[in-house]
Amino acid sequence: MQLSAISFINNIMDERRKFPRVEIDVLVNYDINAKARSKDISENGICLITGKALEVGSFLNIVFSIEKDDEIKAIGKVKWTREVSAKQYENGLEFWHIDKIDENKIKKYVEH
Numbered sequence: 001m002q003l004s005a006i007s008f009i010n011n012i013m014d015e016r017r018k019f020p021r022v023e024i025d026v027l028v029n030y031d032i033n034a035k036a037r038s039k040d041i042s043e044n045g046i047c048l049i050t051g052k053a054l055e056v057g058s059f060l061n062i063v064f065s066i067e068k069d070d071e072i073k074a075i076g077k078v079k080w081t082r083e084v085s086a087k088q089y090e091n092g093l094e095f096w097h098i099d100k101i102d103e104n105k106i107k108k109y110v111e112h
Contacts, residue, residue, distance in 0.1 A: 019044040022110050028064040030076075036091075038064065043107050045094040046076065053081045054091040062093070066109045074098040 019042035028036045028048055036048040046062070054060070058078050065071050076093030084090050095103070 020110060021047075024066070024109075026064050026066065028062055030060045030062045039090060041066075041106060041110065043103070043110055045079070045092060048091045048093060049084075050089050050091055051087050053083065053089045054078045056081055059096060060093065066105060070105065072098075072102040072105060074102065 021040040021042045024038050024041045026038050028038050028046070030036060030048070034050075036050045039047040039049050041047070046064075048054070048062075056078050060076050060078065061073070062076050063071060063073050074095050075097040077096045078091055079094050080092045082090055098106075
């Protein structure tokens with residue numbers, strides 16, 4: 001019963017999402033020498049998979065490519081983090097500062 005209640009809440013949260021998310025698995029560099037994989041992306045943010053929980057409220061410089069040799073740079077604010085397995089975390093980042101050109105690249109990717 002509890003699992004279905006959680007699924008119901010997650011479905012409501014997904015329906016209320018202003019920006020649709022699409023799956024994307026790319027390497028994301030953040031801070032100085034840290035690396036993560038992405039899980040999904042929207043016009044408003046990105047979900048990173050890391051080996052440690054990121055500090056909620058912290059700001060990260062992130063760099064990644066959607067298309068080959070097409071680097072996107074942004075500053076993201078960590079909005080949430082959750083452990084999904086032993087030493088694996090999902091971290092939701094909201095794009096805090098991103099160049100308009102890079103924002104349009106993400107929008108185009110999400111819409112296709």
